[in-house]
């Protein structure tokens with residue numbers, strides 16, 4: 001029954017958002033520690049100098065323990081900013097313990113920034129990508145804004161590694177793909193690291 005309903009993008013989004021919003025504080029905490037541990041032991045993340053992460057909203061995986069570890073390893077952390085000039089594009093701004101945050105139109109925290117805090121996407125080594133659901137091929141469904149699909153369009157050419165962060169239950173049988181969808185080569189969940197494609 002559930003597999004029939006979860007054939008449509010809208011239904012997958014609704015169901016997975018409800019599921020992640022329903023997690024207890026303890027479940028969220030455990031997942032955040034486990035994923036941070038796995039991520040920091042993954043060589044390509046450990047070696048990254050510049051890494052884009054996201055701040056959690058809507059029940060997403062809590063990335064704060066991971067960000068703290070990156071800071072302790074002297075890695076530079078960047079956060080996505082919705083570009084108000086170029087609709088649909090993301091900017092990535094340097095995030096430090098001194099950054100001041102504000103809430104954007106979706107109630108997601110973004111840092112106040114100066115022009116010099118913005119990094120060119122091609123200078124990022126790793127982009128940690130939020131997602132609502134994924135499948136066994138690495139196909140990804142996001143919040144429906146198209147922001148990450150646009151930003152990850154040329155990730156191979158730019159030599160950036162996109163890494164999805166998700167709960168184990170966000171894996172579905174099949175994401176009905178659209179031509180613009182960018183699949184992920186690596187997805188981390190609290191239980192495991194999964195590699196897809198070539």
Ligand SMILES: Nc1nc2c(c(=O)[nH]1)N(C=O)[C@@H](CNc1ccc(C(=O)N[C@@H](CCC(=O)O)C(=O)O)cc1)CN2
Pocket residue numbers: 054055056057060080082106108130131142143144145146147148
């Ligand atoms: N933590 C985090 N930051 C992120 C993203 C994300 O998925 N997670 N994004 C990933 O792209 C971008 C924000 N994208 C978003 C797209 C849609 C909605 C959203 O809530 N849409 C509403 C309808 C909005 C409206 O009424 O205008 C909805 O679907 O209910 C939120 C964020 C950039 N920052």
Ligand SMILES: Nc1ncnc2c1ncn2[C@@H]1O[C@H](COP(=O)(O)OP(=O)(O)OP(=O)(O)O)[C@@H](O)[C@H]1O
Pocket residue numbers: 130140141142143144145146147148149150153178180181
């Ligand atoms: N490369 C692109 N260029 C222009 N528009 C795009 C591109 N990729 C996606 N879009 C547009 O973005 C809209 C939302 O796409 P989609 O539903 O796949 O977003 P999403 O992957 O769930 O969201 P996000 O990437 O922000 O998490 C679509 O209507 C699509 O037309």
